[in-house]
Amino acid sequence: MTTVNNNTATGPSAALLNAVNPQTAATDSVQADQDKFMTLLVTQLKNQDPLNPMDNAQMTSQLAQLNTVTGINKLNATLTAMQADQASTNSMSAISMINHGVLVPGNALTLTEGKSLFGVEVGSHADKLQIDIRNSSGKVVQSFSMDNVDAGTLPLSWDGKTADGKTSPDGAYTIKVTATSGTDTLKDAQALTFGTVASVSTGAAGVKLNIPGIGQLGMADVKQVL
Numbered sequence: 684m685t686t687v688n689n690n691t692a693t694g695p696s697a698a699l700l701n702a703v704n705p706q707t708a709a710t711d712s713v714q715a716d717q718d719k720f721m722t723l724l725v726t727q728l729k730n731q732d733p734l735n736p737m738d739n740a741q742m743t744s745q746l747a748q749l750n751t752v753t754g755i756n757k758l759n760a761t762l763t764a765m766q767a768d769q770a771s772t773n774s775m776s777a778i779s780m781i782n783h784g785v786l787v788p789g790n791a792l793t794l795t796e797g798k799s800l801f802g803v804e805v806g807s808h809a810d811k812l813q814i815d816i817r818n819s820s821g822k823v824v825q826s827f828s829m830d831n832v833d834a835g836t837l838p839l840s841w842d843g844k845t846a847d848g849k850t851s852p853d854g855a856y857t858i859k860v861t862a863t864s865g866t867d868t869l870k871d872a873q874a875l876t877f878g879t880v881a882s883v884s885t886g887a888a889g890v891k892l893n894i895p896g897i898g899q900l901g902m903a904d905v906k907q908v909l
Contacts, residue, residue, distance in 0.1 A: 720748075777883040777890045777902060784909040785892070786838060787900055789876030792816065792856040797843040799877075801858055804836050804906050806871025809862035814874075816841060817857045824851055832862070836875070836907045875906055 786802040793799060803814065814827040824845045843851045862872035878894035885891070891899040 774883070774885055774890055777880075777892060780880045780892065780905075780908060781883060782879065782881075784877055784879050785894070785905045786836065786875040786877055786907040786909065787894070787897065787904045788873055788906070789897065790858045790874040791876045791896075792841070792858050793877075793896070794841070794843050794851060794853050794856060796853065797850065799841045799843070799856075800838065800909070801841070801877055802836060802838045802875030802907060803860050804873050804875055805832055805834050805862055805869075807834050807864070807869060808832070809864055809869055809872065811863050812872070813861040813863075814839070815859045815861075817859065818851070819855060824856070838907060838909060877909070 784800065786800075788804075792801045803812065805812065809832045810830065812829040812832045814829075815823045816825045818824050825841065826846065827839070843853075845851055858874040858876075860872050860874045862869040876897065878897045880892050881895050882893045883890060884893060884899065890902060892902070892905070893899055
């Protein structure tokens, strides 16, 4: 008399689910998962109860599991390749910016030999844009005003002249930007400081631009390249 193990019809299904678990599939190739699945399926068919064989619905369900996991693995592989390509593209773009001037968020302004560069980013249309330049003691030495400013990035310069026509000494200053629409003060306007990209660093945090006097910034922080 043949003894039939009633657990053989359901046991491989649990093993099958473990074998194609998406958490472990990330480290295996798609082909390895397919081979593993087919080995388990063939073993299950060989050891099934001949009086109670696996029905078509059960087999179809397990094949559907394979197709789902295979599709997920292929998608993950594609996304990984795309991320690698994007990282390579970002690195090349960053390297091409070395020795170029950039505008990044910040309110610092440096006057050198009567010349300075800075910028303003406006997130939405402003009826009026007010820019105040302050010295190290916080005193406003020059102001600029613009009307009907559209959203975007504006590169600006200052020649060091004060409101009374005098020449400011070289050194560090700060910028304050105030944008209004009607009687409302806009929250999406900010000052941009100027710096020159000296080098590029890559690591776990991604591609970083090294800008003397400002620090390390990501590519997304660059509002304009000059």
